[in-house]
Amino acid sequence: MLEQFWGLSSKPFLNTPSLDFLFESSEFSESYARLWYNMQDLRGGICVVTGEIGTGKTMLSRALLNKLNGDDRFSTALVLNPQLTPNQLIKLILTEFGAVKKPARSKYQLLEQLNGFLLEEYEQGRTPVVLIDEAQMLKKPLLEELRLMTNFETNTTKLIQVVLFGQPELNKIINRIPQFKQRIAIRYHIEPLDLDETTAYIKHRLQCAGVSLESVFSADSLEKVFQYTGGIPRVINTLCMNALMAGFIRHTRPITAELVQDVWADLEGR
Ligand SMILES: Nc1ncnc2c1ncn2[C@@H]1O[C@H](COP(=O)(O)OP(=O)(O)O)[C@@H](O)[C@H]1O
Ligand SMILES: [Mg+2]
Structure with missing residues (x-):
């Protein structure tokens, strides 16, 4: 057997985002530190991480998700495939947060539900974080929806944090939308x-x-x-x-x- 021949106790090179094999490269560490700084201190609203295919964006998102889930100051929602309509996106986020038993039908009501959840979380001292993988697939109306979400705020703090992970074309998409670009607090490109x-x-x-x-x-x-x-x-x-x-x-x-x-x-x- 292959594993026996090499003396391996497990398969070392599986292409899965298993944190057991996490390697803290300088790129990983820097991007992770920036995202964590945003979550803890800056609370800037929107973070964007880009990188070519296979550079470790999904791995980074899993590491961050894991860290946030282990910290009771945060609640998380993970969106893996953002090919959705704006209403579907809000519903998915509500469901991922476990915010409501039944998402509403109309956009207005959905946003009411989301706002209600965000305020509750704020009162509980928790920061909700939405992580979106494959964000280069986000269409313009969805980016607009996310931007509007970060408008939910008190006088001192944003009620929700959004992190986008996407291939380099995400940068092009964002750069064409100045009102979105201006809202980005942290932006990082992962190099090989x-x-x-x-x-x-x-x-x-x-x-x-x-x-x-x-x-x-x-x-x-x-x-x-x-x-x-x-x-x-x-x-x-x-x-x-x-x-x-x-x-x-x-x-x-x-x-x-x-x-x-x-x-x-x-x-x-x-
Ligand atoms: N920092 C890392 N430590 C360990 N393995 C990694 C790391 N980054 C990437 N990998 C490995 O490479 C694979 C591809 O990375 P992935 O995060 O899926 O890339 P991307 O999402 O940018 O396309 C992962 O499944 C994982 O096995
Ligand atoms: Mg990926």
Whole structure:
């Protein structure tokens, strides 16, 4: 078995946002710190995190969600697929917050329900946070709806915080809507990992699965991994998973640069 061959206690390179494998890269740490600062102190209303596909936006959203859920000063609503009408979005947010037993029908009533919930939470000393993944799919009317939501406020504080996670085109969409852009308190673009952090990332994931980096990858094979993947975590996972498989089949241990090259050619269909 593959895991036995490598001495692994679990699968180290699954493309799932499991926090057990969370690697606190400099990009992760900085974006996370900024978002957390907003939640705790700034309470600016809207935060936007962008990054190319596979750079770790969903992972970041899960880490933040987990932190917020473990803190009784916050309540959370997670929206995973925002291809919705404005009414559906408000209903989903109400449901995710567990705000009402039955969402109302009309827009006016839905907003009344939301406002009522937000005021209750405020009185309880809690900050409701809406996290929206794949936010590049938000249509203009939905962005407008979210902007209006952050108008719910007391004299001193916003009653709701919204965090958008999306691919780079989200920036273009937002930049075309000045009234939305002006409301953004925190904006961060997640860059891919550099060579050192790509190595550290792989090392961390292997350690989480119970083995050392050196027993699995040669130094020059790691350079290849970085070269091919550009430091994008999802691509690193896929390449490393395939390299583990190829190494197992060919009995090549540790994995060589040549093997990584072969595996990459296969993955690229060359
Ligand atoms: N900081 C991280 N620590 C550990 N694994 C990560 C990290 N960022 C990304 N990954 C891995 O890469 C995969 C793709 O990341 P993901 O967050 O889904 O990217 P995005 O949402 O930007 O497309 C995740 O499923 C996870 O396995
Ligand atoms: Mg994602």
